[in-house]
Amino acid sequence: MNPVFRMSLAAACLVVTGCSTLQPGHGFDAVREQVRRAGDVEIVWHAMEGSDAGSPGSKVDFDKPLTRFDAVRFGLLNSPRMQALFEALGIADAERAAASVPGNPGLSILARDSDAPGTRTNLEIEFATSLLDLLLLPSRRAMARTDFERVQLEVTDAVLAYTGEIQQAWTAYVAAREHRQLADASHHAGTAARELAQRFEAAGNLSLLELARHRSAEAATALQLADTRIAEYTARSELALLLGLDAAGDWQVPETLPEQGPALPDLAATVATGLSRRPDLAVHRKRIENTAAALRIARRYRWLGGADFMLNGEREPDGSDLRGFGLALELPVFDQGQPEIARLQSLQRRQSAEAEAIRAMARKQIAVAWHTARTLEDKLATHRQLALPAAADTVREAQLHQNYMLESIFHVLAARREQYAARAGYVDTLHDYWVARSQLELAIGGRTGMTAARDARGANGS
């Protein structure tokens, strides 16, 4: 057999046995499933699935006000940021594929002519490949797979963080819009009071001092209205950006924030659920897994710094053939892998400590978000049971007194403005509550974590 043919055949066998392919969809299905389990939302990677992909149930009806959940669903499907994020899977998959194949063998061909008469061209062909590479290939593949799973988890974490951004931006916009409406109503009341005061002054029944007070009060409401308009537009623009919508487009949000969500599960169950579900903790576990694997490899092959295998064939000028194989070994004279092992051991210890720190941080985030949401529930109850009814009763009773000429109409209008202020305070608390709830959902690894925590508590019999 022709030596070139034999060596080519051998190289081809190596190529076939060492080949690795990219995953279908770059492993996006697994991320989609993780996101669905954690956040009960759907994601679509348009580059892989087409621009029209997405189930009919994920379509949003813009004729209706955009709910918090609709905003999340639409934003995930429509946001360019999400599409850019998913490309991390393509990159990571390519890196995984690259790490899952052996290094390409080398083929060298050397042709030399002699000036001695009657000699043929000296042809030397050598095929070389790294034996160490082949030995480490299974471990490398496993580590590459683990690393890819880490990237999948990071993408899931980023998607969930994005849902939190959308939720908080939606909450901010709905609140800002209602604040503007309340400021508008308060300004209207202030203007009516000032106009009425002008009538009194024109009739000779009100001093310029009193009129100036009414004008000041009206001005204050106008200034407040301007501020709320700025805040409303800014909030709308922020939400539009996150959803990939035009801020000037014809889409709306509800008139007011939802009153309150379901009752929170207890703190212990929430913490336990969060620690088991948070993607960032899983990401770190993957890093630790790979570091452990690298350390095992470093220990196992510490005496084998490098090993190459060669197949060599040469045709001598006199026409004779030389064929053989060779082995090149790196001699572990000075370096038996100690530095690498020490490095990996330090890395392992550092990652272990980091894991504890991340868990502690996660516990703190969950607890703070839980306590904040829980306290804001009580604050909402105080608004609903005390502050808002008292403000409404004050206006109603003041108007009854005014009907019988027992109270000044200016006092009644002032009471109405105070009622608007009471409602604005409630809107602020509702905003803070929903932001805290969103932060809590994020802190426990997604909105379905709440249900999981409740179910876990129920399974434990409490």
Add this chain to the structure above:
Amino acid sequence: MIGRRNFLLGAGLLATAAGTVHPGATARAAGAPGGPGRYRPVITPNGRSLAYRMVDGVKEFHLVAEPVEREFAPGMTVKCWGYNGSTPGPTIEAVEGDRVRILVTNRLPEHTTVHWHGLLLPNGMDGVGGLNQPHIQPGETWAYEFELRQHGTHMYHPHADEVVQLAVGMMGLFIIHPRKPERRIDRDFAIMLHEWAVHPGTYRPDPAVMTDFNMFTFNSRVFPGIDPLLVKRGERVRIRLGNLSMNAHPIHLHGYQFHTTATDGGPLRESAWWPETTVQVPVGSTRDIEFVADAPGDWAFHCHKSHHTMNAMGHDIPNTLGVSQRGVEEKIREVLPGYMGMGETGMAEHAEHSAAAGKHAGHGMHHGGLRGPRNTLPMMMGEGPFGLIEMGGMFTVVKVRDELPADGSDPGWYRHPPGSIARKVS
């Protein structure tokens, strides 16, 4: 409307009243005037006289000092203190020369006494707590006993924690008839004047208020809750006025010139009577006025301080007189649905809006679609045969008729003879 009880008393019959009757004691009937010790009982509009019993020749009355609820007019009930279930307390009537024993039971939450205002009596019966007697503690019954050495219109009231007990309604009239009537009086009315601070939306008078009162009453009632004074044409009428409020009240009678015939210092000699159409009743005083009801009709009878003929009104409200609210009223209604701008042309439209007053709907009076605070009357009320009367407080009507219903009921509005009513000419 005159109560049937008062009518029967006026007719000389004794109505049954609260009070213990011991076995063997008899209640003395007040008969027709003319005989010694006999008298025509007074008519206390919206009230009654106190029954008595004779015990060993002593007229024994029993006053019970207690918390009471008094309807000032339909739609307003006030938590007062009074006697025997009412404020003012029941009118005590006796005859000059009578020996009277007045038992006083204290069911108040604090001590009390009773002072017999204007009466000549032993010092120890004068009723000033701490000065003339120890205080009557809650639960105790004390006896005041003395001989009546005068006749006239007098009063009784506490002389313990006076500021509070007077402010919340503890008072009454004490009428001493002459042993021998000096002249015939056909109708004898007894009215106690008083002032209260019942803040809008509340039920209890505020005893801390010394000057800024908002409710003004005849016998603890306000117009249109005050019974009219029903008089038959030609009758000689006496109206006795007592004042234990903090202000003098100039009480005016339309259609008549009357004479002031007595003070709480006693009757005036006829030569000292002075003619008036308005009698000033100072604080802590009584005044009797008399006239012959020779002019039929519905004659207004009221305090002439104009804000004393209003129910509660706000004093800190902006002056709406002359202020046009056209245009801005609609803007205010966008913020306060139901708002009605009032007062540009005066306060009469307030009474127009209360034309439906008297209809209760649970929480407060209706004000022609405008409701007020609970337990609060519109400032101006009342409807007459020609439209809204726009009054409140110390206002009632003396109805003089040729004939009165036999059952003492209200004869309705006066039917004017043709040509005797003011007419519009342009």
